[in-house]
Amino acid sequence: MATEKCRILYVDDEPAYCRLFSRSMADDDRFIIRTAAHGEEALSILRTEPHEIVLTDLLMPRMDGLTLLEEVKRLWPEVFVLILTGVDSADKAVKAMKSGAYDYILKPLDIDMIRRQLGKILQHRQLLKETPQPVGDTFRFENMVGKDQVMFELYEKIQQVAQSNATVLITGESGTGKELIAEAIHARSRRRDKPFVRVNCAALTETLINSTLFGHERGAFTGAMARKAGFFEVASGGTIFLDEIGDIPIQTQVALLRVLEMGSFQRVGGTETIKVDVRVICATNQDLSAAVKEKTFREDLYYRINVVSLHGPSLRSRKSDIPLLANFFFEMYRRKSEKRISGISGAAMAMLCEYSWPGNVRQLANVIEHSVIFCQGRQILPDHLPKELHQEPHTDFLLTLHDSSLSSAEATLIRAVLEEHDWHLTQSAEALGVARGTLYSKMERHHIMKPSLFHHRPILNTDI
Ligand SMILES: Nc1ncnc2c1ncn2[C@@H]1O[C@H](COP(=O)(O)OP(=O)(O)OP(=O)(O)O)[C@@H](O)[C@H]1O
Numbered sequence: 001m002a003t004e005k006c007r008i009l010y011v012d013d014e015p016a017y018c019r020l021f022s023r024s025m026a027d028d029d030r031f032i033i034r035t036a037a038h039g040e041e042a043l044s045i046l047r048t049e050p051h052e053i054v055l056t057d058l059l060m061p062r063m064d065g066l067t068l069l070e071e072v073k074r075l076w077p078e079v080f081v082l083i084l085t086g087v088d089s090a091d092k093a094v095k096a097m098k099s100g101a102y103d104y105i106l107k108p109l110d111i112d113m114i115r116r117q118l119g120k121i122l123q124h125r126q127l128l129k130e131t132p133q134p135v136g137d138t139f140r141f142e143n144m145v146g147k148d149q150v151m152f153e154l155y156e157k158i159q160q161v162a163q164s165n166a167t168v169l170i171t172g173e174s175g176t177g178k179e180l181i182a183e184a185i186h187a188r189s190r191r192r193d194k195p196f197v198r199v200n201c202a203a204l205t206e207t208l209i210n211s212t213l214f215g216h217e218r219g220a221f222t223g224a225m226a227r228k229a230g231f232f233e234v235a236s237g238g239t240i241f242l243d244e245i246g247d248i249p250i251q252t253q254v255a256l257l258r259v260l261e262m263g264s265f266q267r268v269g270g271t272e273t274i275k276v277d278v279r280v281i282c283a284t285n286q287d288l289s290a291a292v293k294e295k296t297f298r299e300d301l302y303y304r305i306n307v308v309s310l311h312g313p314s315l316r317s318r319k320s321d322i323p324l325l326a327n328f329f330f331e332m333y334r335r336k337s338e339k340r341i342s343g344i345s346g347a348a349m350a351m352l353c354e355y356s357w358p359g360n361v362r363q364l365a366n367v368i369e370h371s372v373i374f375c376q377g378r379q380i381l382p383d384h385l386p387k388e389l390h391q392e393p394h395t396d397f398l399l400t401l402h403d404s405s406l407s408s409a410e411a412t413l414i415r416a417v418l419e420e421h422d423w424h425l426t427q428s429a430e431a432l433g434v435a436r437g438t439l440y441s442k443m444e445r446h447h448i449m450k451p452s453l454f455h456h457r458p459i460l461n462t463d464i
């Protein structure tokens with residue numbers, strides 16, 4: 001089945017450029033090209049004929065590129081806008097990026113570079129289209145959503161581990177889905193019809209934890225009115241999930257080691273040896289090997305539970321899953337709120353994709369819930385996202401430029417902005433929308449320095 005063609009509106013007051021662009025793209029059957037001579041004409045075309053991409057020059061009569069960009073983003077936030085700019089108007093390119101342009105391209109027209117940018121947009125669009133309904137078996141593994149390479153590797157490992165009875169240690173930062181991994185192992189194992197019992201070790205006091213895990217006999221301690229079964233008995237035949245294992249006290253570690261080695265334990269205050277068939281899965285977001293070195297975690301227990309280890313990847317390390325997850329949570333919270341919001345705008349999605357997500361998937365879910373609550377209109381816009389997403393320096397537009405032609409465009413832009421700001425580092429970094437340190441390291445990488453007869457190192461007007 002042929003994929004739908006993508007419509008590009010090329011806006012430039014120079015007819016020769018319009019012709020050049022149309023002609024160079026004519027053989028590319030992924031796109032349909034139209035041209036307009038200025039912003040006003042572009043808007044009137046867009047009103048009657050939707051386009052997916054707008055590629056616009058900046059300086060034009062009637063309506064310039066920046067105004068056109070702002071109008072397009074206001075009326076159709078999902079449209080991707082690429083800006084064409086001369087080196088002399090680099091500051092405007094920066095402004096355009098801040099107003100939601102997808103990227104900028106330096107003039108003169110370099111068709112190969114434009115094609116690459118357009119290819120990137122097509123990929124991006126593909127990701128954005130993947131809403132949760134089509135999340136078929138390929139993107140979903142039990143309750144886990146994700147189709148990044150690292151997730152497929154994880155699914156495969158879970159599938160293998162589930163066939164065995166080995167003790168598993170799940171590591172990973174907070175919010176990476178460690179609990180879902182444990183559930184998936186159980187659900188895919190032959191124990192699936194038996195209990196899955198989760199114990200949050202961090203929530204139990206030192207006195208309670210042993211009796212919770214192993215049960216107690218009547219009169220074992222004050223308040224033990226009757227004999228009680230512990231979670232290991234409750235989980236019999238199934239799986240016990242010891243969450244936050246790094247927090248269990250040393251005396252419980254000894255008892256746990258015994259269960260893992262002999263498959264048996266005694267209730268608190270009891271003498272009877274109880275045998276159980278329970279699969280143990282542990283999880284932690286601490287560095288257990290460091291805890292072993294510090295002697296807060298027994299080394300023998302560490303090796304026992306670490307027979308097989310699985311890692312929940314951080315969201316940062318699987319950025320390609322952000323649109324999929326964002327749409328998944330969007331659908332979930334939209335249904336709950338019963339609001340009539342159609343989706344997440346391209347600009348808001350771009351911000352979600354660029355954020356570093358220290359709280360991983362849990363934080364993403366919270367952010368989407370927040371934005372659904374604060375959304376007034378048809379779409380989630382950048383304004384509806386919580387403030388932490390606005391505070392992070394907008395790094396992507398400079399930092400994604402890796403290949404060499406883009407890298408030289410980056411150097412040109414940086415030099416232009418520095419010159420304009422009289423080589424003032426803080427001001428230039430601000431104009432570029434990056435941290436001062438980032439700008440400095442980029443200057444070093446591109447060997448950019450202030451022209452000077454006497455100095456060989458970058459000379460900068462800094463404010464310190
Ligand atoms: N791949 C995923 N797909 C869908 N939802 C996910 C995914 N990963 C995590 N979540 C959701 O994110 C939240 C946090 O997941 P979970 O509790 O499993 O994290 P965790 O790694 O155990 O974190 P912590 O160390 O803080 O306990 C849950 O609501 C979970 O459903």
Ligand SMILES: [Mg+2]
Nearest residue numbers: 178179243283
């Ligand atoms: Mg957890």
